[in-house]
Amino acid sequence: MTAETPPRSPRSLYLHIPFCSQRCPYCDFAINLSGEALQDRYVGALLEELKLLRGGTRIELDTVYLGGGTPTLLRPELLERLLSFVFSQFSLSGSLEVTIEANPEGITPEMVRLWLSLGINRVSLGIQSLDDATLRWLGRGHSASSAVDAIRSCRVAGLENLSCDLIFAVPDQDSGGFEASLRRLLQFHPEHVSCYELTVEQGTPLQREVKAQRRTGPSVDAYLRERRLAVELLAGAGLDQYEVSNYARSGFQSQHNLTYWKGLPYLAAGSGAHGFLAPDEGWRLGIQGGGGGLRYWHLRDAATYIRAIAAGGRGIRGHEWLSAAQVELERLACGLRLSEGVDLQSASQLARARELALMGLVEIAGSTVRATTGGVDVLDRLTLELSAA
């Protein structure tokens, strides 16, 4: 199958920090609003779980990712306790990437300096937009000016790897909103930008409003127009698209997220977190069985997760051993998202790829296939076409 065999031990670690100050109307993540009281016990539980996951083996990490939720809501001493534990328990590679997700409101240079002093070297800032009307529509708690302040704080503190999230194809906004946001953002020269189109997730307040027709849902026209605009403007500023929604200057691609798309194993700890282990690593979770890889996920509620860990468990909600066919489907689904493309593994796959190339949806180079700009829009179908071959 693949030319190189995947490493047995995970080289990436995801830590979920579920606390948020508010629930955004489009969000369906595992978060907890009443965080303050839980924080101590939650971090304690995380450390317990990490010990179990490591299981006395040596693991060398290339990346650590603190996601949420809003990890920056964690009290500084807890953040320090967590990171120093990670750095003492795991070996660290020379090019370690440590990312923290942050919301713009209230971010000061001092906070950023603290993160840097704790070993964090990458910040992913959820600014979403630099247009106040769009931010109001999204129900975000911050304004365009506070987002700009946050970016400045990062730069003033000396952060050299800044990523900013933008949301596009937001209804009821003329497309000028996104273009202006993007142009303004580029003035701050971020190393990395993620552009996500607004997605109406099941069970969110936004979905209920769209369903009740109190709000318009996102339109495909706006998606197509604004995504092409993003590709063009960002490339012009030296940030090349390397994944469906991600753009970076050379050398600043998210190493952590690349492990997801390349099908590499990664550890995950904390409520709601999803992890992926190599076929012979089920013992880390105390799970028997085998297959092409083990996906596992945690209890979504932080308090329940804490109780499960306290009772000696791992807070795991479920797991799934992947079959070879499932591994292959995931390989295509994730690999096609990358601009570097994915390997074709059979003559029939190559034949199908050639048909798709004639339609202008993919490009083939040697044994690699990659989606064109038009192909990226219909990536699910391309995945199905290639996986059926």
Place this chain on the structure above:
Amino acid sequence: MPSHTTEHIRNFSIIAHIDHGKSTLADRLLELTGTVSERDMTTQVLDTMDLERERGITIKAQAVRMSYRARDGQDYELNLIDTPGHVDFAYEVSRALAACEGALLVVDASQGIEAQTLANVYKALELGLEIVPVVNKIDLPQSEPATVAQEIEAVIGIAADQCLLVSARTGAGVAEVLEAVVRSLPPPTGEQGAPLRALIFDCKYDPYRGVVVYVRMVDGVLSAGSQILMMAGQGTFTVDEVGVFRPGMESVTELTAGEVGYLIASIRNVRDSKVGDTITETRRPAQVALPGYRQASPMVWAGVFPVDSDSYQDLKEALERLQLNDAALTFEPETSAALGFGFRCGFLGLLHMEIVQERLEREFDLLLITTAPSVAYRVQLREGTAVEIDNPDQLPDPEKVEWIEEPRVKVEVVAPREYLGGIMELCQERRGEFGHLEYQPGDRALLTYDLPLGEIIHDFYDQLKSRSRGYASMDYHLSGYRREQLVKLDILVAGSKVDALSAIVHRQQASNQGRRLVQRLKQVIPRQLFEVALQAAIGGKVIARETVPALRKDVLAKCYGGDITRKRKLLEKQREGKQRMKRIGSVEIPQEAFMAVLSLDR
């Protein structure tokens, strides 16, 4: 071992409309006679197929033997042969009735006699069966047992005071039913000493034991070791086992005249045990076979094709197996340019077709595409010969055709008077011709219409139900053929004709139908990676066109940790849907598209 004389045997079936409580009554009888212990009691004991239980209907006839000590102190052997109630399965009823001396007529106390029930009662009377009327569901608040009993008296001529009033649900009056079976129904006649004659009224295929033949013994004795001869089929076999249904198969040493049971004789070939045939003994063959009954003939035909062309042989074997349990199913090989190799299958009606398709998929794990059902047209050719066409694609070119005749049916509808207006309107819309109208006791009426068969095979029954709030019932039989102005409507997908989508339609409705058909196809054909043109054409002339626009976007913005599993599951589901589709040229067409012609709004 106590030897039964025919004096103590009663063979009966139950005639009832769907939902009038036949299966519940049968369950109660089994309970009361201790045939099924309370512990093993499931609802609808006799409906053994998953499909039957799910749909709450009986598809296959079943037999069961009950032992009953009557109030006269004597022991009786009661054989109940259960029958289906849906209009599509009327032939199963005739088969069951032919094996009985009597029948319980079960009528819902709040509904009255339905058209279908009436048709079956007449069948039973023609066969000389004794009828015991049972008015069921008397526990329901809206029940009117007296009115229904009056109606039975008026329509069938059995005195109202002879009706048994029961509630199969609560069990009230059910004991009286058993007594009536013993008292009112005659024992079977037949001679133990005469040469063997046994009627095959059903059979089923058992993967381990071969064919299980359901028999009604008329004369003689049958036991393991008997050398038997199928009088029509001419096959000879040695009997391995005989037995009875209680309700599971239970072997016995012999079956004697009058009894109902089964035999197993290592019969492997489907065609060797024809339902309706008479079994006799090679040693001492009977001179005259029993009157068989008319083989039910298909009313509609449709192509059945494996989605995966490698499954052709599996489909063939599956159809052969099903045919063993389903005498009305016919099939012959068919080749379609669009769908490849498959079979042209004949069905009794649409429910029958749906059930066959579902059984093929469930029991034989096949993925199938079924084309829209068609009736059989008689085509008179200019050169002088006539052909019968049950596949629209085979309709010869118009210049070769002198005329086309379409089959018509006489439809009998029983409904409360207040719904007659809506029902007559429905019949007119379907090119029907009024026959006659007759009022019955209560508030009901019997209405007859002459309609093209092609107009009633799809949703006529559903429409009838919806326009009468469920109160109307129908029965139909072929009444003949009539010349009509019919044309073939072709469908082109991405510029190529798809033979499996062709339909025969009335000239006056052709352009309208063509337009609506491509509109409907646009709704059911999913977006492809490119634009797809849909055209309707008559004789090469395009009369309507629609376009399925290309898929524009399906990618999702985020694919991190947990999104991957979600995405994979979605893709797996889509892939499953894709596997159900047939790739024709470069376009993937789902099953619904082939049925689109049936679901055009009128």
